Amino acid sequence: QVNVAESGGGSVQAGGSMRLSCEFQYILGHYCIGWFRQPPGKEREGVALFFTSTEMIFYRDSLEGRFTASLDVARNTFHLQMNDLQPEDTAMYFCAANRANNGDWCRASILGRHSMTDWGKGVLVTVSS
Numbered sequence: 001q002v003n004v005a006e007s008g009g010g011s012v013q014a015g016g017s018m019r020l021s022c023e024f025q026y027i028l029g030h031y032c033i034g035w036f037r038q039p040p041g042k043e044r045e046g047v048a049l050f051f052t053s054t055e056m057i058f059y060r061d062s063l064e065g066r067f068t069a070s071l072d073v074a075r076n077t078f079h080l081q082m083n084d085l086q087p088e089d090t091a092m093y094f095c096a097a098n099r100a101n102n103g104d105w106c107r108a109s110i111l112g113r114h115s116m117t118d119w120g121k122g123v124l125v126t127v128s129s
Helices: 103-110
Strands: 003-007 010-013 018-025 031-038 045-051 057-059 067-072 077-082 091-099 123-128
Touching (some): 018 031, 031 077, 045 077, 045 103
Antiparallel strands (some): 031 045
16 A cells, blocks of 8 residues: 655646645555546546656656656655646646556556556646636
8 A cells, every 4th residue: 555645736827837746655565656637527647657666757648748757765755847837737636556567557557557546635736828
């Protein structure tokens, strides 16, 4: 099991930036940990995950470039830096985790092929035009 807790969020105008943070805690095992989002009235989608054993980071292709994730191992925190935010980025952003075999598991998890098992409460990001 992984305990996760998000911080950050709030409101920003289009073109602005925001950073979210996910603090995580686990004892043993290999996991994918990272970010999902759910826009209003839409399905939840993966944003970025890292694999704990290799610290490799995986992204949803459509977001890589504007969104950059980074891992602070010393603080057990996974950050999501979001730039050039647009109204369609408005969503609840969640930190989540699942037990993983390898990095490909994380890549597939971003695409929804593996369910995440541990979830934070989420933070709201609102982008106004």
